[in-house]
Amino acid sequence: xxxxxxxxxxxxxxxxxxxxxxxxxxxxxxxxxxxxxxxxxxxxxxxxxxxxxxxxxxxxxxxxxxxxxxxxxxxxxxxxxxxxxxxxxxxxxxxxxxxxxxxxxxxxxxxxxxxxxxxxxxxxxxxxxxxxxxxxxxxxxxxxxxxxxxxxxxxxxxxxxxxxxxxxxxxxxxxxxxxxxxxxxxxxxxxxxxxxxxxxxxxxxxxxxxxxxxxxxxxxxxxxxxxxxxxxxxxxxxxxxxxxxxxxxxxxxxxxxxxxxxxxxxxxxxxxxxxxxxxxxxxxxxxx
Numbered sequence: 001x002x003x004x005x006x007x008x009x010x011x012x013x014x015x016x017x018x019x020x021x022x023x024x025x026x027x028x029x030x031x032x033x034x035x036x037x038x039x040x041x042x043x044x045x046x047x048x049x050x051x052x053x054x055x056x057x058x059x060x061x062x063x064x065x066x067x068x069x070x071x072x073x074x075x076x077x078x079x080x081x082x083x084x085x086x087x088x089x090x091x092x093x094x095x096x097x098x099x100x101x102x103x104x105x106x107x108x109x110x111x112x113x114x115x116x117x118x119x120x121x122x123x124x125x126x127x128x129x130x131x132x133x134x135x136x137x138x139x140x141x142x143x144x145x146x147x148x149x150x151x152x153x154x155x156x157x158x159x160x161x162x163x164x165x166x167x168x169x170x171x172x173x174x175x176x177x178x179x180x181x182x183x184x185x186x187x188x189x190x191x192x193x194x195x196x197x198x199x200x201x202x203x204x205x206x207x208x209x210x211x212x213x214x215x216x217x218x219x220x221x222x223x224x225x226x227x228x229x230x231x232x233x234x235x236x237x238x239x240x241x242x243x244x245x246x247x248x249x250x251x252x253x254x255x256x257x258x259x260x261x262x263x264x265x266x267x268x269x270x271x272x273x274x275x276x277x278x279x280x281x282x283x284x285x286x287x288x
Contacts (some may be wrong), residue, residue, distance in 0.1 A: 003082040006143035007049065009077040011102060012062075014039050015046035016077075020066060054156060058137045061085040082141045086134040096135045097144070103129045104160045111136060111145065112222045116229065120222045125253065127221055139164070154230040154287065155218040188277060193249060193256050197271055205275060211252045212278045215287050220251035230286065244276035249274050252280035 005012070010032055016037075017023045017031070025036040025043075030078040032039065049055040065085035066072065083089055103109055103121045112129065113119040119136050121129035123250035136158065139145040144164035149157045194213055197205040216234070235243060241263055247264065249270075256270035265273060281287065 005077075005079065005082070006141055007045070008042075009044055011042040012077050012100055014042040016062070016066070016072070018043055020063065021072060036152055052156070053115070054137055054140055054147070057133075058082075058086075058141055060135070079142060082138060086138055089242055091136060093138055096131060097139055100129045100131045100146075101160060101164055104164075109159075111146075111156060111160075112155050112218060114155045114222060114230070122221050125217070125221065154215075157218070193253075194274070197256075204271060208282070209275055209278045212282050213246075213285065216246050216278070216281060217250045219287075220247060233286045234281065234284070237286055238277065238281060242273070242280055245270075245277045246271050246281065 011201060014028050015033060017028045018025070023031075025039040028034045028039045030195050046059070050059055060086070061087045062082070065081070069084075079090075083093065100111070100121050103123055106123050108124040109128075110122050111119060112122060113133055113136050119131045119133055120127045121131060136145065140147075140158070143161055145158040146161050148159050155246060194205055194210065198207075198210055218235065219230050238246070244263065245259060246261050249256065254262070257267075259268045259274075260267055263270075263273070
């Protein structure tokens with residue numbers, strides 16, 4: 001198995017030598033046989049990575065590992081170190097990651113990860129698999145997963161990289177169908193009724209409505225494993241009928257006419273109810 005990491009060990013070592021060992025950039029440059037400006041770029045790269053919640057969690061786990069073991073990370077950065085910091089081993093990693101990778105190879109798939117211990121793999125908008133967050137973090141560190149879409153929401157989305165071939169020994173980078181070439185956010189999105197309304201009347205269902213709807217869908221799909229805490233907050237802030245409207249249209253792709261029948265509301269009022277529900281959800285601040 002390839003022992004490489006998604007980020008060069010020299011980059012990580014420069015960062016940890018600076019923040020944990022307190023060495024100056026000039027001192028690090030002498031140790032790594034490079035200019036201080038190169039050290040600065042390496043440190044800034046790690047700082048930029050930490051803007052992503054999963055990378056930040058990985059760095060935090062490594063920092064805790066150094067504190068527990070009293071071993072400088074600058075001298076012991078390897079896949080084994082990362083697995084130890086995440087309390088995993090290679091056998092368990094391969095056993096847990098490989099079956100989820102088979103699902104993630106499908107065109108309409110995404111890995112959803114939040115702040116809870118578990119993550120979920122969705123295919124065509126349905127949850128098909130589960131994965132521990134620590135396993136996802138290892139996959140990110142090893143270059144097997146890459147984040148897609150916005151990183152500011154409660155749920156982050158990931159897709160497999162070509163390097164993930166190492167987990168199964170199978171090449172999943174073959175030419176994709178035309179359908180699989182759509183953006184990842186489009187692959188995850190399953191609400192044709194809202195899409196159609198947005199195209200027909202972007203004044204009623206605006207781009208902001210669509211953004212909120214996509215975020216709600218991610219929370220709804222991951223509510224059992226990834227976003228249970230966020231979903232509970234959403235339920236507390238939305239009236240039952242407004243919540244039902246979002247669950248049906250954004251979460252289950254129910255049509256507007258069926259929603260109107262289900263909620264026993266006047267014909268052609270479904271779009272206004274959904275728009276109100278989305279605006280109310282955004283106003284609660286539960287998605288920020």
